[in-house]
Ligand SMILES: Nc1ncnc2c1ncn2[C@@H]1O[C@H](COP(=O)(O)OP(=O)(O)OP(=O)(O)O)[C@@H](O)[C@H]1O
Ligand SMILES: Nc1ncnc2c1ncn2[C@@H]1O[C@H](COP(=O)(O)OP(=O)(O)OP(=O)(O)O)[C@@H](O)[C@H]1O
Ligand SMILES: [Mg+2]
């Protein structure tokens with residue numbers, strides 16, 4: 078039981094480091110058991126070091142870097158234990174254009190194993206979707222769906 | 232003292248409702264003293280009703296509506312008691328394109344009385360700036376400034 | 386499994402019935418601020434058994450029922466149905482297609498159905514146990530919530546990691 | 551008053567000295583994620599007397615000093631200077647131009663200056679009292695913080711409203 082957890086944890090850790098490197102174009106990241114002696118009770122720490130930078134606390138990362146690190150962890154989890162579907166509400170909001178493109182191609186790759194429903198305002202994310210739904214408010218203040226073409230969507 | 236506060240509060244309330252209407256194209260908003268009998272101690276409530284919609288708790292507003300309501304309150308405060316300068320870090324992040332344009336023209340109007348330094352990823356906000364600074368990371372992982380033309384900035 | 390269809394009626398801003406079809410791969414939902422996109426995510430959470438009113442941005446149970454507008458009257462109940470393709474038998478029920486339905490009335494009364502058969506909320510929650518779907522899981526990331534995966538205290542992260550490992 | 555110039559040296563990601571000139575109206579700061587834009591906002595907060603390490607996203611005082619990188623050594627101190635046009639006499643000092651400087655060393659030692667004259671932190675804070683500038687005010691809205699104006703509990707909002715009214 079304890080052995081199972083420690084083994085899965087190590088697999089997830091490797092996955093996180095790999096995904097982080099791919100999303101950031103380098104650098105490294107880890108998840109750590111704060112007290113390795115008590116793997117089933119102890120807290121879990123997260124370490125992230127963008128490429129070329131010195132390792133510092135997560136709090137000093139920028140808004141976009143934090144979001145991308147969280148996205149890396151999410152994708153690492155999906156790689157180790159995919160859920161059948163995943164609903165993502167504007168998780169690309171803080172990413173700059175270069176990072177949102179990388180995020181979008183990741184989404185495309187993972188969509189072979191997981192069905193994604195993404196709410197987004199970002200063109201790059203819309204472009205990897207096979208299905209696009211537009212939602213607007215009628216003047217009666219109720220929601221309706223409209224068909225959307227990509228050029229007018231963002 | 233109490234009279235002064237109640238008077239200023241009422242001015243701010245009118246200002247908030249006006250700015251909200253301008254930013255949302257309708258609707259209404261208020262700030263209220265929770266206990267009007269104790270104006271100097273009581274908590275302050277905020278009410279916001281986008282155009283055409285029923286009045287509900289703030290929590291049910293969308294991400295963008297909440298941000299725009301907070302922006303309306305900020306501008307209302309600036310109208311009543313302008314600060315000499317104001318630093319805004321990505322407060323336009325949740326706004327859709329229609330709303331960020333309205334936000335940008337508001338910024339332009341208020342910039343006669345208040346100096347604004349805005350950090351943004353949004354083209355509409357960049358377009359109302361008279362001065363534009365680009366910040367990038369060198370490969371030595373230290374920040375530097377580069378001159379920016381608007382076409383390449385967003 | 387994968388999601389096939391979401392039917393919304395009277396849920397939050399959806400006064401008129403709306404049906405969304407989903408396919409394997411990526412579906413993007415776009416539109417202006419306040420149009421109802423996050424409400425769709427809330428509907429999926431809710432029909433899967435979400436019990437916390439706060440996590441649906443409401444203050445009370447009836448906040449998920451269409452409250453009316455300047456031009457429309459409030460509705461008396463909200464109903465969401467989620468139809469799932471179960472051909473891979475991921476869910477422990479012997480159907481190729483499973484529809485879960487949740488309904489709530491202004492009185493506070495609730496109804497739950499799996500393939501038109503009345504059931505309890507815990508039957509729906511039970512159905513998804515172990516799939517990563519549900520409130521302890523990571524299958525629904527709400528607006529503004531992506532950072533929480535990092536900012537949670539180390540002890541709080543355990544719930545998530547135990548689900549995974 | 552208005553801001554004229556910000557000089558950063560050794561502050562967070564600014565290992566090399568950077569000077570930014572400001573003019574009345576709107577200045578926009580743009581660039582990729584992690585480039586240092588919010589660090590500029592932090593620098594302005596800090597030189598105006600911010601005392602909470604947490605509100606500068608740090609865990610300890612020395613987190614504001616350039617910590618080095620793969621290719622560069624850490625620096626021994628951080629220094630920020632803010633030069634302000636005071637021709638309208640908004641600040642209660644008899645100068646047309648006021649430069650406030652804050653410096654912190656790895657030892658934890660701090661130095662403060664107003665127009666090259668050594669002073670204490672509280673002299674800087676005192677200078678801006680009543681102008682809306684400073685940590686209780688509304689002149690610096692940090693990243694992700696705009697919603698806080700709404701989500702603060704009604705009692706907490708008083709501090710802001712008392713500053714205004
Ligand atoms: N019970 C209800 N009855 C009627 N309208 C409701 C109800 N609950 C929420 N709404 C409305 O739904 C709107 C919010 O919708 P939602 O959060 O889905 O927007 P969104 O499309 O995600 O926008 P954004 O891009 O800003 O995040 C609010 O304007 C709110 O008034
Ligand atoms: N003391 C320090 N020494 C060196 N680098 C630091 C220091 N403190 C912060 N940084 C670096 O500054 C970067 C964050 O910068 P900042 O928050 O200004 O980014 P940003 O331009 O606002 O990005 P975003 O668009 O994502 O918000 C981080 O990558 C962090 O590593
Ligand atoms: Mg939303």
Ligand SMILES: [Mg+2]
Pocket residue numbers: 139140141587588589693
């Ligand atoms: Mg930033």
